[in-house]
Each structure stands twice: as structure tokens, then as C-alpha cells.
Amino acid sequence: MAAERADAARNRRAILRATEELLAEHGLEYVSMERVAAAAGVGKGTVFHRFTNRAGLMTALIEERMRAHNEAFTAGPPPLGPGAPPRERLTAFFDAVIAVATKNVALMAAFENSAKHRHDNDLYVSWHKHVSGLIAEARPDLDAEVIAHVLLGSLRSELVAHLLKSGESARLADALRSMVDSLLGQLRRT
Numbered sequence: 001m002a003a004e005r006a007d008a009a010r011n012r013r014a015i016l017r018a019t020e021e022l023l024a025e026h027g028l029e030y031v032s033m034e035r036v037a038a039a040a041g042v043g044k045g046t047v048f049h050r051f052t053n054r055a056g057l058m059t060a061l062i063e064e065r066m067r068a069h070n071e072a073f074t075a076g077p078p079p080l081g082p083g084a085p086p087r088e089r090l091t092a093f094f095d096a097v098i099a100v101a102t103k104n105v106a107l108m109a110a111f112e113n114s115a116k117h118r119h120d121n122d123l124y125v126s127w128h129k130h131v132s133g134l135i136a137e138a139r140p141d142l143d144a145e146v147i148a149h150v151l152l153g154s155l156r157s158e159l160v161a162h163l164l165k166s167g168e169s170a171r172l173a174d175a176l177r178s179m180v181d182s183l184l185g186q187l188r189r190t
Helices: 006-026 033-040 044-051 054-075 086-103 105-114 122-138 144-153 158-165 169-184
Strands: none
Touching: 006 033, 006 044, 006 054, 006 105, 033 044, 033 054, 044 054, 054 086, 054 105, 054 122, 086 105, 086 122, 086 158, 086 169, 105 158, 122 144, 122 169, 144 169, 158 169
16 A cells, blocks of 8 residues: 555645534534535545545544554553453453543544444444454354444444433443443353
């Protein structure tokens, strides 16, 4: 893969920064490709060429925020990274997701509202692969693929957004830990 040109990288950063600022100040309804271009000081064609549409902008912005999280769960130290038991890794994964979501509530809500097809989203696909892999490792008797969709889907709701906006992220994290403990806490004996 070729390295990104310096001007393209600068434009990308400006576009994402402008998107985040417009989102924080005015909400998703106000964010348009035209407004982002104007706020970033680039041509509208540059924004469309790079991101295609508003959903592409939200995806790129959330991927930028989640990059460190993704690196931590794929190659970082335990318990989030490799080397810890599956239950501990899964708990650490959801704790990290809640921490990032808490710091980026407006962005997460915008991403959820603009994301059309979750299965086509690279971020969701990588999360699903990770979560289903941990479930399958700990509990091969379960349908890890479907359960991973259910667990990840539990993060996509108005109630979750409300809890985050209300400052109840610790409560949400505790509930997710309880779900993981119930699911993976005891291995079945055959």
C-alpha cells in the first residue's frame, strides 16, 4: 500500500476535525458534506472523493478514535491483548469500548445513525471476529457467531446512548461484565 501524500493526509485530518467539531456543536442533522468542506477549507469534491457520503465520514472518524483500541485488543498487553483468558479479554474489550464511547458520545450516536450495513463495516467486522473468537475459545458448545452479534448489538440502542449521555457508563460497563460472566464464567462439564 502506497504512503498517503502529505497534502492528502493534511486534508484528511482537516476534514475529520471539521466533521467532529460540527457534530459536537450542532449534531448529526447539521453535518453535510458541503458544510464539512467549508469548515475544513477544502473543496466539496475532495470530501466526496475521499469519504463518499456522510456515513463514510462517520465511519472514518470513529475508526480514527478506535484505532488505539483495536491495536490494544489485537497486539497489546493482557488482559485486553493476547495472553489473558477469553473471559478476561472479553470483559476488557467491552470496558474499553465503553470508555471510548463515553468520551465520544455524540460521535458514537452519529456513527450508529449513519451506518447502513453493519456487516459491511470493517470496524464492526473486526469486533465481531474478535468477540466471536473469544466466545468460541471459551465455550465451543455455543453459537459464538450469533452470540457475538447479540452482544455487540446490545451496544446499539437508544438506551445505551441515554446511559452514556446521563453519565451512567459505569452502570453500563457493570451490566456488560455481568453478561460476559454469565456467558463465560463457568465452562460446562461434559
